[in-house]
Amino acid sequence: MQITETALPGVLLLVSRRHGDIRGFFSELWSRATSTRLGINIDFVQDNQSLSRAAGTVRGLHYQAPPHAQDKLVRCGAGAIFDVAVDIRRGSPNYGRWVGVELTATNGRQLLVPKGFLHGFVTLEPDTEVLYKCSDVYAPDCDGAVRFDDPDLDIDWGIDPATAVLSDKDRAAQGFADFHSPFSFEA
Protein backbone atom coordinates (compact mmCIF):
# COMPACT_ATOMS: atom_id res chain seq x y z
CA MET A 1 0.00 0.00 0.00
CA GLN A 2 1.46 3.36 -1.07
CA ILE A 3 0.22 6.49 0.72
CA THR A 4 0.81 10.01 -0.53
CA GLU A 5 -0.39 13.39 0.71
CA THR A 6 -2.52 15.37 -1.71
CA ALA A 7 -2.29 19.14 -2.13
CA LEU A 8 -4.85 19.40 0.68
CA PRO A 9 -3.32 18.37 4.04
CA GLY A 10 -5.24 15.54 5.65
CA VAL A 11 -6.63 14.11 2.39
CA LEU A 12 -4.55 11.08 1.39
CA LEU A 13 -4.15 9.09 -1.80
CA LEU A 14 -3.74 5.33 -1.33
CA VAL A 15 -2.72 2.85 -4.02
CA SER A 16 -2.80 -0.86 -3.28
CA ARG A 17 -0.40 -3.28 -4.91
CA ARG A 18 -1.92 -5.35 -7.73
CA HIS A 19 -0.54 -8.88 -8.05
CA GLY A 20 -0.87 -9.61 -11.75
CA ASP A 21 -0.87 -13.00 -13.42
CA ILE A 22 -2.26 -14.60 -16.54
CA ARG A 23 -5.82 -14.35 -15.07
CA GLY A 24 -5.71 -10.66 -14.21
CA PHE A 25 -4.77 -9.30 -10.76
CA PHE A 26 -5.38 -9.61 -7.03
CA SER A 27 -5.20 -6.65 -4.66
CA GLU A 28 -5.68 -6.13 -0.92
CA LEU A 29 -7.70 -2.91 -0.83
CA TRP A 30 -7.67 -2.37 2.92
CA SER A 31 -6.39 -4.16 5.98
CA ARG A 32 -6.31 -3.02 9.59
CA ALA A 33 -2.76 -4.34 9.97
CA THR A 34 -1.44 -2.38 7.01
CA SER A 35 -3.34 0.78 7.87
CA THR A 36 -2.17 0.71 11.50
CA ARG A 37 1.40 0.13 10.38
CA LEU A 38 1.04 3.17 8.11
CA GLY A 39 -0.38 5.27 10.93
CA ILE A 40 -4.01 5.32 9.76
CA ASN A 41 -6.14 4.32 12.74
CA ILE A 42 -9.68 4.37 11.38
CA ASP A 43 -12.31 1.79 12.25
CA PHE A 44 -14.58 1.46 9.20
CA VAL A 45 -18.08 0.25 10.03
CA GLN A 46 -20.03 0.59 6.78
CA ASP A 47 -19.37 -0.08 3.09
CA ASN A 48 -21.34 1.87 0.48
CA GLN A 49 -21.85 1.45 -3.25
CA SER A 50 -23.38 3.81 -5.78
CA LEU A 51 -23.94 3.31 -9.50
CA SER A 52 -24.36 6.32 -11.75
CA ARG A 53 -25.68 5.55 -15.24
CA ALA A 54 -24.62 8.75 -16.99
CA ALA A 55 -21.24 10.45 -17.33
CA GLY A 56 -21.57 13.95 -15.88
CA THR A 57 -23.48 12.75 -12.81
CA VAL A 58 -22.53 14.75 -9.71
CA ARG A 59 -23.06 13.38 -6.18
CA GLY A 60 -22.19 15.87 -3.45
CA LEU A 61 -20.94 17.91 -1.82
CA HIS A 62 -21.89 16.00 1.31
CA TYR A 63 -20.87 15.53 4.93
CA GLN A 64 -22.28 14.01 8.10
CA ALA A 65 -22.05 16.23 11.19
CA PRO A 66 -20.91 15.00 14.61
CA PRO A 67 -21.74 12.80 16.47
CA HIS A 68 -21.87 10.77 13.24
CA ALA A 69 -19.09 12.40 11.24
CA GLN A 70 -17.53 10.01 8.75
CA ASP A 71 -14.05 9.35 7.45
CA LYS A 72 -14.41 7.87 3.96
CA LEU A 73 -12.15 5.69 1.85
CA VAL A 74 -13.38 6.07 -1.73
CA ARG A 75 -12.58 4.02 -4.81
CA CYS A 76 -13.99 3.43 -8.25
CA GLY A 77 -15.05 -0.15 -9.03
CA ALA A 78 -16.09 0.53 -12.64
CA GLY A 79 -15.71 3.59 -14.83
CA ALA A 80 -14.05 6.77 -13.59
CA ILE A 81 -14.69 9.78 -11.35
CA PHE A 82 -13.14 13.10 -10.49
CA ASP A 83 -13.29 12.86 -6.70
CA VAL A 84 -13.27 16.07 -4.63
CA ALA A 85 -12.71 16.88 -0.96
CA VAL A 86 -13.12 20.34 0.62
CA ASP A 87 -11.73 21.37 4.02
CA ILE A 88 -14.64 22.74 6.12
CA ARG A 89 -12.97 22.79 9.53
CA ARG A 90 -13.49 26.27 10.99
CA GLY A 91 -10.10 27.76 11.83
CA SER A 92 -8.25 25.55 9.36
CA PRO A 93 -5.62 27.42 7.28
CA ASN A 94 -7.15 25.51 4.33
CA TYR A 95 -10.80 26.28 5.10
CA GLY A 96 -12.78 26.22 1.83
CA ARG A 97 -9.85 24.81 -0.15
CA TRP A 98 -10.46 21.77 -2.34
CA VAL A 99 -8.50 18.98 -3.98
CA GLY A 100 -9.62 16.75 -6.86
CA VAL A 101 -8.21 13.38 -7.90
CA GLU A 102 -9.14 11.06 -10.77
CA LEU A 103 -10.12 7.66 -9.39
CA THR A 104 -10.71 4.96 -12.01
CA ALA A 105 -11.24 1.20 -12.04
CA THR A 106 -7.96 1.04 -13.94
CA ASN A 107 -5.70 3.20 -11.75
CA GLY A 108 -6.90 1.53 -8.54
CA ARG A 109 -6.42 4.73 -6.54
CA GLN A 110 -8.35 5.33 -3.32
CA LEU A 111 -8.95 8.71 -1.68
CA LEU A 112 -9.10 9.02 2.11
CA VAL A 113 -11.46 11.87 2.97
CA PRO A 114 -11.35 12.59 6.72
CA LYS A 115 -14.12 13.90 8.95
CA GLY A 116 -14.40 17.67 8.55
CA PHE A 117 -14.26 17.56 4.77
CA LEU A 118 -17.02 17.79 2.16
CA HIS A 119 -17.00 14.94 -0.34
CA GLY A 120 -18.35 14.76 -3.86
CA PHE A 121 -17.57 13.47 -7.33
CA VAL A 122 -18.48 13.79 -10.96
CA THR A 123 -18.56 10.67 -13.13
CA LEU A 124 -16.33 10.68 -16.21
CA GLU A 125 -17.84 7.59 -17.84
CA PRO A 126 -21.29 5.95 -18.06
CA ASP A 127 -22.16 3.15 -15.58
CA THR A 128 -19.61 4.30 -13.02
CA GLU A 129 -19.59 2.42 -9.73
CA VAL A 130 -18.20 4.05 -6.59
CA LEU A 131 -17.46 2.02 -3.47
CA TYR A 132 -16.50 3.56 -0.17
CA LYS A 133 -15.88 2.61 3.41
CA CYS A 134 -17.24 4.86 6.16
CA SER A 135 -16.13 5.17 9.79
CA ASP A 136 -19.66 5.83 11.05
CA VAL A 137 -23.13 4.67 10.12
CA TYR A 138 -25.65 6.54 8.00
CA ALA A 139 -27.36 9.21 10.11
CA PRO A 140 -29.85 11.16 7.98
CA ASP A 141 -30.41 13.72 10.78
CA CYS A 142 -26.70 14.57 10.60
CA ASP A 143 -26.57 14.63 6.78
CA GLY A 144 -25.59 17.93 5.16
CA ALA A 145 -24.83 19.27 1.67
CA VAL A 146 -23.29 22.32 -0.02
CA ARG A 147 -23.78 23.29 -3.68
CA PHE A 148 -21.21 21.52 -5.84
CA ASP A 149 -20.87 24.54 -8.15
CA ASP A 150 -20.64 27.17 -5.42
CA PRO A 151 -18.70 30.20 -6.74
CA ASP A 152 -16.82 30.65 -3.44
CA LEU A 153 -15.46 27.09 -3.66
CA ASP A 154 -14.81 27.49 -7.39
CA ILE A 155 -14.24 23.76 -8.01
CA ASP A 156 -13.20 22.91 -11.55
CA TRP A 157 -15.39 19.87 -12.26
CA GLY A 158 -14.48 19.78 -15.95
CA ILE A 159 -18.15 19.98 -16.94
CA ASP A 160 -20.71 22.72 -17.50
CA PRO A 161 -22.53 22.71 -14.12
CA ALA A 162 -25.80 23.39 -15.94
CA THR A 163 -25.53 19.95 -17.59
CA ALA A 164 -24.81 17.99 -14.37
CA VAL A 165 -27.14 15.07 -13.55
CA LEU A 166 -28.11 15.85 -9.94
CA SER A 167 -30.44 14.60 -7.21
CA ASP A 168 -33.13 17.03 -6.04
CA LYS A 169 -31.29 17.21 -2.72
CA ASP A 170 -28.06 18.31 -4.38
CA ARG A 171 -29.87 20.74 -6.67
CA ALA A 172 -31.36 22.42 -3.58
CA ALA A 173 -28.15 22.38 -1.50
CA GLN A 174 -27.14 25.57 0.32
CA GLY A 175 -24.40 27.94 -0.82
CA PHE A 176 -21.06 27.99 0.96
CA ALA A 177 -21.50 31.60 2.09
CA ASP A 178 -24.58 30.59 4.12
CA PHE A 179 -22.95 27.42 5.44
CA HIS A 180 -22.07 27.15 9.13
CA SER A 181 -19.68 24.26 9.50
CA PRO A 182 -20.13 21.93 12.50
CA PHE A 183 -16.40 21.13 12.35
CA SER A 184 -13.54 23.03 13.93
CA PHE A 185 -9.85 22.64 13.23
CA GLU A 186 -7.68 20.97 15.87
CA ALA A 187 -4.04 21.72 15.14
Ligand SMILES: Cc1cn([C@H]2C[C@H](O)[C@@H](COP(=O)(O)OP(=O)(O)O[C@H]3O[C@H](C)C(=O)[C@H](O)[C@H]3O)O2)c(=O)[nH]c1=O
Ligand atom coordinates in the same frame (compact mmCIF):
# COMPACT_ATOMS: atom_id res chain seq x y z
C1 LIG B 1 -25.48 7.91 2.09
C2 LIG B 1 -26.57 6.90 2.31
C3 LIG B 1 -27.79 6.97 1.65
N1 LIG B 1 -28.75 6.03 1.88
C4 LIG B 1 -30.00 6.13 1.13
C5 LIG B 1 -30.73 7.45 1.28
C6 LIG B 1 -31.41 7.65 -0.04
O1 LIG B 1 -32.68 7.01 -0.04
C7 LIG B 1 -30.51 6.93 -1.03
C8 LIG B 1 -29.61 7.86 -1.82
O2 LIG B 1 -28.92 8.68 -0.88
P1 LIG B 1 -28.14 9.96 -1.39
O3 LIG B 1 -28.94 10.67 -2.43
O4 LIG B 1 -27.67 10.72 -0.18
O5 LIG B 1 -26.87 9.26 -2.09
P2 LIG B 1 -25.61 10.07 -2.69
O6 LIG B 1 -26.04 11.33 -3.33
O7 LIG B 1 -24.83 9.09 -3.46
O8 LIG B 1 -24.81 10.51 -1.37
C9 LIG B 1 -23.53 9.97 -1.04
O9 LIG B 1 -22.62 10.50 -1.95
C10 LIG B 1 -21.64 11.39 -1.49
C11 LIG B 1 -20.57 11.52 -2.56
C12 LIG B 1 -21.06 11.00 -0.19
O10 LIG B 1 -19.87 11.18 0.10
C13 LIG B 1 -21.97 10.50 0.84
O11 LIG B 1 -21.45 9.34 1.43
C14 LIG B 1 -23.34 10.25 0.43
O12 LIG B 1 -24.04 11.42 0.81
O13 LIG B 1 -29.69 6.03 -0.25
C15 LIG B 1 -28.57 5.00 2.78
O14 LIG B 1 -29.46 4.18 2.98
N2 LIG B 1 -27.38 4.92 3.46
C16 LIG B 1 -26.38 5.82 3.26
O15 LIG B 1 -25.29 5.70 3.89
